[in-house]
Amino acid sequence: MRAxxxxxxxxNQGDFxxxxxxxxxxxxxxxxxxxxxxxxxxxxxxxxxxxxxxxxLPALRAVGLFEVLEVRDPALRDWLARR
Numbered sequence: 001m002r003a004x005x006x007x008x009x010x011x012n013q014g015d016f017x018x019x020x021x022x023x024x025x026x027x028x029x030x031x032x033x034x035x036x037x038x039x040x041x042x043x044x045x046x047x048x049x050x051x052x053x054x055x056x057l058p059a060l061r062a063v064g065l066f067e068v069l070e071v072r073d074p075a076l077r078d079w080l081a082r083r
Contacts, residue, residue: 019062026065029056037073050079057083 007014013022032049035041041049057080060066071077 016059017062019059021059021063025056025059026063029053029060029065032056033071033073033076036076053080054083 007023011023013020015021032052035049036046036053066080071080
């Protein structure tokens with residue numbers, strides 16, 4: 001399967017398991033997870049990343065991201081498990 005089989009180039013969002021998910025949601029999660037886990041991130045950067053991750057969780061779960069992949073940072077993995 002290719003990316004355009006899941007979401008055609010002209011589409012900006014799709015419905016997955018009853019949740020509308022915007023194109024770029026997983027890439028944004030990866031960027032936010034990286035910022036959250038980076039010791040060089042400020043408290044404000046980490047808080048912003050955390051808010052954005054929390055907002056994306058329904059979409060990430062709807063596509064089954066965490067059923068296939070595991071977050072490597074134990075602290076972030078624990079934080080996600082509590083949400």
